[in-house]
Amino acid sequence: MTRSTADLMADRARLLGPNVATFYDDPLHIVRGEGVWLWDAEGRKYLDCYNNVPHVGHCNPRVVEAICRQASTLNTHTRYVHEGILAYVERLTATMADALESAVLTCTGSEANDIALRMAEAVTGHRGIIATDATYHGNTSLVSQLGQSNVPTVGFGLDQYFRFVAAPDSYRNPDPDGALFAQSVAARIDALKADGTGFAALVVCPYFLNEGFPRHADGWLKAAAEVVRKAGGLLICDEVQSGFGRIGTHMWAHEKMGVVPDIVVLGKPMGNGHPIGGVVTSSDILGAFRSGYRYFNTFGGNPVSCAAAMAVLEEIEAEDLMANARKVGAYAQERLTILAGKYDVIGDVRGSGLVFGAEMVLDPADKTPASGYADRVINQMRQRGVILSKLGRHKNTLKIRPPMPFSTANADLLFDTLDAVLAQTPVAP
Amino acid sequence: MTRSTADLMADRARLLGPNVATFYDDPLHIVRGEGVWLWDAEGRKYLDCYNNVPHVGHCNPRVVEAICRQASTLNTHTRYVHEGILAYVERLTATMADALESAVLTCTGSEANDIALRMAEAVTGHRGIIATDATYHGNTSLVSQLGQSNVPTVGFGLDQYFRFVAAPDSYRNPDPDGALFAQSVAARIDALKADGTGFAALVVCPYFLNEGFPRHADGWLKAAAEVVRKAGGLLICDEVQSGFGRIGTHMWAHEKMGVVPDIVVLGKPMGNGHPIGGVVTSSDILGAFRSGYRYFNTFGGNPVSCAAAMAVLEEIEAEDLMANARKVGAYAQERLTILAGKYDVIGDVRGSGLVFGAEMVLDPADKTPASGYADRVINQMRQRGVILSKLGRHKNTLKIRPPMPFSTANADLLFDTLDAVLAQTPVAP
Numbered sequence: 092m093t094r095s096t097a098d099l100m101a102d103r104a105r106l107l108g109p110n111v112a113t114f115y116d117d118p119l120h121i122v123r124g125e126g127v128w129l130w131d132a133e134g135r136k137y138l139d140c141y142n143n144v145p146h147v148g149h150c151n152p153r154v155v156e157a158i159c160r161q162a163s164t165l166n167t168h169t170r171y172v173h174e175g176i177l178a179y180v181e182r183l184t185a186t187m188a189d190a191l192e193s194a195v196l197t198c199t200g201s202e203a204n205d206i207a208l209r210m211a212e213a214v215t216g217h218r219g220i221i222a223t224d225a226t227y228h229g230n231t232s233l234v235s236q237l238g239q240s241n242v243p244t245v246g247f248g249l250d251q252y253f254r255f256v257a258a259p260d261s262y263r264n265p266d267p268d269g270a271l272f273a274q275s276v277a278a279r280i281d282a283l284k285a286d287g288t289g290f291a292a293l294v295v296c297p298y299f300l301n302e303g304f305p306r307h308a309d310g311w312l313k314a315a316a317e318v319v320r321k322a323g324g325l326l327i328c329d330e331v332q333s334g335f336g337r338i339g340t341h342m343w344a345h346e347k348m349g350v351v352p353d354i355v356v357l358g359k360p361m362g363n364g365h366p367i368g369g370v371v372t373s374s375d376i377l378g379a380f381r382s383g384y385r386y387f388n389t390f391g392g393n394p395v396s397c398a399a400a401m402a403v404l405e406e407i408e409a410e411d412l413m414a415n416a417r418k419v420g421a422y423a424q425e426r427l428t429i430l431a432g433k434y435d436v437i438g439d440v441r442g443s444g445l446v447f448g449a450e451m452v453l454d455p456a457d458k459t460p461a462s463g464y465a466d467r468v469i470n471q472m473r474q475r476g477v478i479l480s481k482l483g484r485h486k487n488t489l490k491i492r493p494p495m496p497f498s499t500a501n502a503d504l505l506f507d508t509l510d511a512v513l514a515q516t517p518v519a520p
Numbered sequence: 521m522t523r524s525t526a527d528l529m530a531d532r533a534r535l536l537g538p539n540v541a542t543f544y545d546d547p548l549h550i551v552r553g554e555g556v557w558l559w560d561a562e563g564r565k566y567l568d569c570y571n572n573v574p575h576v577g578h579c580n581p582r583v584v585e586a587i588c589r590q591a592s593t594l595n596t597h598t599r600y601v602h603e604g605i606l607a608y609v610e611r612l613t614a615t616m617a618d619a620l621e622s623a624v625l626t627c628t629g630s631e632a633n634d635i636a637l638r639m640a641e642a643v644t645g646h647r648g649i650i651a652t653d654a655t656y657h658g659n660t661s662l663v664s665q666l667g668q669s670n671v672p673t674v675g676f677g678l679d680q681y682f683r684f685v686a687a688p689d690s691y692r693n694p695d696p697d698g699a700l701f702a703q704s705v706a707a708r709i710d711a712l713k714a715d716g717t718g719f720a721a722l723v724v725c726p727y728f729l730n731e732g733f734p735r736h737a738d739g740w741l742k743a744a745a746e747v748v749r750k751a752g753g754l755l756i757c758d759e760v761q762s763g764f765g766r767i768g769t770h771m772w773a774h775e776k777m778g779v780v781p782d783i784v785v786l787g788k789p790m791g792n793g794h795p796i797g798g799v800v801t802s803s804d805i806l807g808a809f810r811s812g813y814r815y816f817n818t819f820g821g822n823p824v825s826c827a828a829a830m831a832v833l834e835e836i837e838a839e840d841l842m843a844n845a846r847k848v849g850a851y852a853q854e855r856l857t858i859l860a861g862k863y864d865v866i867g868d869v870r871g872s873g874l875v876f877g878a879e880m881v882l883d884p885a886d887k888t889p890a891s892g893y894a895d896r897v898i899n900q901m902r903q904r905g906v907i908l909s910k911l912g913r914h915k916n917t918l919k920i921r922p923p924m925p926f927s928t929a930n931a932d933l934l935f936d937t938l939d940a941v942l943a944q945t946p947v948a949p
Binding site for chain 2: 094096099100102103105106107108109110111112113114118119120121122123124129142144145149150152154155158159162163164165166167168169170171172173174176177180181184192193194195198199200201202205208209212218230231232233235247252358359363364365366367374377378380381382384385386387388389390392393395396
């Protein structure tokens with residue numbers, strides 16, 4: 092006996108409180124998932140073009156089996172020695188540059204960013220953090236204050252240490268080699284030093300996902316990294332969204348951007364939905380943190396989490412999902428570009444691998460964001476069984492970021508549906 | 521082919537960094553768990569008298585089955601409607617007073633405490649937090665600064681908002697009705713108001729687990745709660761260790777202490793090791809938090825976490841584990857009391873349900889803490905196949921906090937072994 096969505100929404104308000112947002116005007120009541128597909132309570136099937144957390148596919152058999160096997164064998168904590176965490180960190184760090192050799196495992200990307208900022212404080216002795224003005228790095232008291240799009244009015248005043256640079260925007264404010272971005276960072280560093288706060292770190296998603304994944308040439312972050320290092324600060328790359336092969340060309344977006352970060356932050360897709368996050372860094376930085384701070388995380392790095400995360404790495408390799416992301420992503424951008432030729436509302440097509448999208452504008456010349464229109468498109472797509480979302484500073488960029496086994500046939504269904512929705516949705520409401 | 525523990529310890533230092541503590545001088549390499557038992561890599565069996573996270577027993581079949589079933593069906597997030605989280609919060613809040621009617625689910629107790637402090641800030645408009653000077657409430661930048669026993673030297677200076685009262689100590693400084701404790705809290709509140717910080721909340725474990733679980737009469741926290749409310753602050757009870765029936769007499773230790781907290785914080789045992797935590801509070805407080813803060817936790821309250829947590833509640837009820845805790849706990853204290861008559865080093869026997877222990881002292885008159893001796897006892901017990909630990913301000917109190925299916929036969933093995941160890945371990949080294 093299935094309860095109505097309206098009933099469940101009333102229960103949500105009562106049990107989970109106000110302002111617990113759902114996606115879509117007509118919320119989805121999802122009950123089952125498999126690969127790139129989701130089913131609602133009425134048996135309706137949806138193509139998932141949005142969820143990056145089930146990185147290797149909803150209910151991936153390899154991951155499910157790893158979780159079941161380990162959960163029925165042992166699940167404790169890192170106060171005992173266990174091979175699972177060691178084998179996982181060994182394999183994970185092997186995918187990164189030599190200097191990125193050790194890790195702290197957590198349960199969430201938020202916990203990982205919260206550690207990364209403290210590492211920067213421990214190493215530099217300062218607390219000044221620089222981020223972009225259209226980002227999000229998590230939900231703890233400390234890191235939530237980096238999320239300008241989320242403007243918390245509570246949080247113990249931690250924003251006192253944070254400074255923001257304009258998010259890169261390749262469509263409106265081209266910055267081909269990242270020199271302008273580096274200059275903005277340099278200006279904030281100078282200001283932090285001048286006002287006595289001091290500079291600890293620049294924290295960015297190296298593919299600037301929340302900012303709308305601007306089109307950047309390879310090596311684009313080099314100039315900013317140089318400025319950061321010269322000022323004695325650390326470069327923190329939050330790869331929660333951009334990592335694990337999603338961009339198709341590289342396992343980690345920081346590689347594409349031409350930098351080796353001091354700290355890499357991991358989260359969402361790491362355990363395919365099982366709660367695991369982490370920080371990868373050098374022995375020196377980890378040592379500095381651990382000498383100032385006896386960090387322990389009860390669930391972090393437990394045998395089940397590590398088994399899930401290991402299965403994700405194995406699946407990426409076994410199914411060559413990075414190559415799939417590259418191939419399907421290229422195909423998707425071709426199809427999006429064709430649609431852009433047909434519909435003026437598509438102002439810009441961007442992406443790499445299995446993160447791509449289109450910026451919607453009211454007028455191609457003025458580039459006025461069509462935020463409301465993007466919203467209507469997304470809701471229409473949901474009604475037609477295709478799940479996606481939007482992001483960027485103006486919330487007008489389609490956010491398409493499906494599970495990694497997404498195929499060209501899936502892309503065809505996505506774009507055939509998008510074509511139909513755009514044809515039937517007038518830009519002027 | 522099993523690798524040596526020494527080999528694995530070298531890998532830990534290399535991959536996980538320095539200062540990642542293990543328990544015992546001779547670290548345990550645990551590979552399997554079932555009920556109250558753990559096995560090491562050499563097949564040796566240990567009686568687990570320490571781990572509270574596997575609340576309903578290591579690899580509890582009901583929990584494992586719930587995790588496997590849900591992980592192979594669907595694992596998404598709360599942006600979609602799902603019955604699992606609603607059914608769980610309904611059942612969880614039904615175990616508490618009416619005012620504790622809604623919840624935010626997280627992945628860890630640390631995340632939950634981090635939210636609880638922000639709730640207090642949102643409701644009161646102030647940031648002054650009071651805790652005891654021998655406690656621990658988690659590992660985020662904010663809440664880690666409450667942990668005096670962990671003295672972090674980094675953490676963005678958040679301790680500026682925190683004030684500490686002496687941890688209660690029924691053995692050395694009796695305070696039968698909690699009036700002295702309430703006076704200390706009142707003095708800190710006055711100081712917070714006088715220095716302009718303002719008062720937001722008192723946060724305590726209602727059974728004062730980390731402080732050494734002092735012997736307190738029922739209703740002991742009433743006086744402090746009254747002081748807190750009169751000053752316009754919130755009472756936060758961190759039930760991460762004391763909740764879910766562990767103390768045997770009540771599902772929640774705050775009931776024994778005679779108070780209804782404004783906020784209850786949950787963690788460790790909630791999902792039997794699966795990463796889930798949460799905050800339970802009133803609709804008004806949750807509303808105040810959510811209006812100042814659009815909190816979202818990607819993994820928090822996901823269908824698998826809720827299935828695991830629901831199975832824990834079901835198992836507690838089906839196996840009447842609270843009654844078992846009461847019965848076995850009473851028996852354990854009898855046996856401990858007999859040992860106290862035999863060995864002068866046992867200065868005090870305390871506990872309730874399946875959290876109990878003995879304070880070790882060099883001299884019953886002076887009550888000088890026998891911290892080093894307690895350490896030797898714990899290591900001897902480990903060598904004899906019984907796992908326990910120590911805690912309290914002086915780290916001289918045996919910490920016995922086994923999985924809830926712990927039986928009187930298990931207690932017999934524990935105390936027979938302890939008797940043998942105490943007989944063979946001279947107090948003067």
